[in-house]
Amino acid sequence: MASLEEKRHTLAHLLAASIAERYPHAKATIGPAVDNGFYYDFDFSGGPPAKETDLAQIEEAMRDLLPSWSEMTGTEVSEKDARDRFAGNPYKLELIDGIVASGEPITLYTAGNFTDLCRGGHSENPAHEIKADSFALERIAGAYWRGDETKPMLTRIYGLAFDSIEELDAYRTQIEEAKKRDHKKLGKELDLFVFSELVGPGLPLFTPKGTLVRDLLDDFVWELRKPYGYQKVEIPHITKKELYETSGHWDKFKDDLFRIQTREGHEFAMKPMNCPHHTQIYARKQWSYRELPQRYSNTTACYRDEQSGELSGLSRVRAFSQDDAHVFCRMNDVQKEFLNVWDIIHAFYPAFGFDLKVRLSTHDPEHLENYLGDASVWEKAEGMLRDIISAKGVAVEDGVGEAAFYGPKLDFMAEDSLGRRWQVATIQLDMNQPERFDLTCINEEGQKERIVMIHAAIMGSIERFLSILIEHTAGNFPVWLSPVQVRVLPVSEKHADYAARVTETLVTAGLRAEVDAANESLGKKIRAGKGEKIPYLLVVGDAEVEAGTVTAESRDEGKLEAMSVEAFAARVVRETSTRK
């Protein structure tokens, strides 16, 4: 039985066959299987191109061809035969050049009446193995031949393909849902952040509501960190380049750095990371082993000169806020300090309903040139991480080549409510920067001892975490995190006084409550409150004024029983303080 990838690859051929029939002038180029489906790139320059509106017909043509594809077989051919067959197609000829140069055999695969140059990996009986309703053409995009912008622009047709229509539908529903939850759209609707043409792309500005959410998230991390002895520090966002020449960031991040030439001709850079600055706070004095670990925590912005095309909402920005921390400690503190951070991460993510997976990200032994330090240091550091994982007793994935350039790390992956995985928190062991910055403590023998550094971010980038959280919750933030927790809606003018008194009671209880005093219908006010995903809407009319109660419409639980203002306040205060 063919694998899903083989089916997808086969469907790329089927697409090419259908295009060949309907657009005989089109030159087929390459067509691989990809995540969720397949694509094929065509050169339509010899005649009319396929358009989005043609996709349904092309898809039907594929379905028509499929029953005739009861066999798909490959044959090895000579270079000459191959060149003859694709004589009119310069793309295939270029591919043949490559195959010849590599010394591999040239193979052609045929199904039905269609033959393509291919190295194989298909369904052997597409008509039998591929369900006619399990795939669909998705969209058209432009793509340069071989991804090279100096080469011709081709037309890429994307298809979705799964084992069954159920899986195809589930995927489409997920995409549909993800679109509805798009954080760029919700961020605007919930008035959390904004981009300005004048400030530029990749540089979000946070509104009062967005800033409040950021601060609440950061406060939560701080609350979890504080009992473990972390202390806040503060650093400038720029530095002379000498700092990064010493740390190794200058070489590694050169192209990504925002660089500054000062009026006196010195070269400065905006920080892409905080660790080198933090080493300079540690380095201000000679520490005794008795004073270690020193744990510095700092929520602060980092900068990367990303290309405009790579930017996307809060997911990929040019300035992002890291909830960063660095522990300066001795080798024998490492395990305890790692496990402490692990505990913090495990207290943080489940509070939002995220499931977590852990990956051990190690260096790629084939490419030592990408890393600081020599193999023995890496072996030691990675050995310590494996010991920590054993001590914790959990299963982790291996991520060879995923290490930071200065050391191995544990990366945490959050699975969101749509089943998508996001890399979020990280704990990293760094034996290289302490070496380069000559960081030491005086040990029990009165001698200088090299220390190590642990890098620990809980959210990582607050902007990115916020984008994930918005999509995960569809903007329905938990009560403690909602910018407005309660909105009081007076039915008419004559209930305004009571609404104000209720609101004051809630505000005095420490809640974020407000009155909607606008001169609008109750229905419109309720719709607005729901649109803003406010956890509680309190409609107050004659009944409430008379009974001295409130009737709450809970976003998550529907209409609640009438209760006293005090009882309602106590409920919301409890939900807030317990981060329910």
Added chain:
Amino acid sequence: MASLEEKRHTLAHLLAASIAERYPHAKATIGPAVDNGFYYDFDFSGGPPAKETDLAQIEEAMRDLLPSWSEMTGTEVSEKDARDRFAGNPYKLELIDGIVASGEPITLYTAGNFTDLCRGGHSENPAHEIKADSFALERIAGAYWRGDETKPMLTRIYGLAFDSIEELDAYRTQIEEAKKRDHKKLGKELDLFVFSELVGPGLPLFTPKGTLVRDLLDDFVWELRKPYGYQKVEIPHITKKELYETSGHWDKFKDDLFRIQTREGHEFAMKPMNCPHHTQIYARKQWSYRELPQRYSNTTACYRDEQSGELSGLSRVRAFSQDDAHVFCRMNDVQKEFLNVWDIIHAFYPAFGFDLKVRLSTHDPEHLENYLGDASVWEKAEGMLRDIISAKGVAVEDGVGEAAFYGPKLDFMAEDSLGRRWQVATIQLDMNQPERFDLTCINEEGQKERIVMIHAAIMGSIERFLSILIEHTAGNFPVWLSPVQVRVLPVSEKHADYAARVTETLVTAGLRAEVDAANESLGKKIRAGKGEKIPYLLVVGDAEVEAGTVTAESRDEGKLEAMSVEAFAARVVRETSTRK
């Protein structure tokens, strides 16, 4: 009777006379009166120079000459006579060129046997009017002729001079005290901040203690602001240059901006101010007059490309944190909003024992080219500020030409414990940026109405405020602001348990308390605690353990009566919460 300035000017002549006697090869150049005294610049290149060690003798020689200066008179002379008299002194000849060019008369002033080129303003009877013990030579420094580094380097001798020895001594004591209180020295001793060679000058890094102090100060400002409806916002520290072209900052701050060329060739800048970014948060939607004022508050860093020679500790830095706020409101809200900020400032500064003076900083009508907008806008804005001052009913100083380039402002000057004045808080009215960014609200008539902006900073630069506060308090921060409020000192090992219990009680009460468990003598621990200016040192020995009490040594009040731990904790909690 001669004014102090005339006496100082006369003493500059007396210094030149004394130098002429002892260093006949020295060429006198210019010698004015300055704040606190006078100086005179000499060219010693024709022979041995005067050195710091010679100052006492030169000063004595001045005292010896003084009785013979019973008259000081001026005579107008011809250009030829003047040139003949100073034939060997190219500096005086150059000065004569200047006087001739200006068309002013050339005057010579003589006292005793000494004659100098001078436009006058002296004591007429120095021997009688100047007290021999009221002046002193202070130090020697290099100075370029006419302050031009392409011209010869001269030797500048500084003198101090006052009306009496008492005032001279008082000034010297103040300088002495200021040196002891130098924030750069105390900042290191109290471990508040540090500079790194690798990060560069003007870029302070804040230690845990320094960060705590910064945060406590900022929290205080926020606590004062919040009741007035301010909301926090957050912005990136960079922007496309287009933002500053629109705001006018690009022209005005061009040389002071840290500029960035991106990999894609765009020009960015690090922000020198926050107002243009905040306009973009306001501009995200069309506001109704009912939603105004919008009050955005933001503690965030600003950057200036200062020259290395201008940098000094935290007083003048390249990256500083502003506790900035902008109120977007209608014209008729201005007075109320200004008075609110004024109240905040008057709640903040007296909490540290600062006296405040207010200055109305207006534009310079002679130099309209330095400002945005036309004269009528300035007239209107300054008129509004005068009305606010009348409403407040206080006396203010006039600061013509001290306005921001976008509008007039109220500047607040704090007088510190050494009698020095520092410009600190500011409230500014801006009718120009709303125009340039087209900021509006919809008014009662349903029409777009231009709004105005108020800029309000309470501390201004946190770094600079901190430098002033350190020197004002000599590092003796009030209890609520002290990084360590209480340190518990066990007399010996056997009191360690009790010390730990006491500390836990204090920490549980929310205080910043710690044990000094070092293996050192009590005397040394007490000296360390006093050196760190910790408000309370609690020595616990046999007596305290037995009685279950603590005996506190208060930094400000000396030894306190023994009391229960709870009573002591309550005292310090009270001092903290009331910011006593």
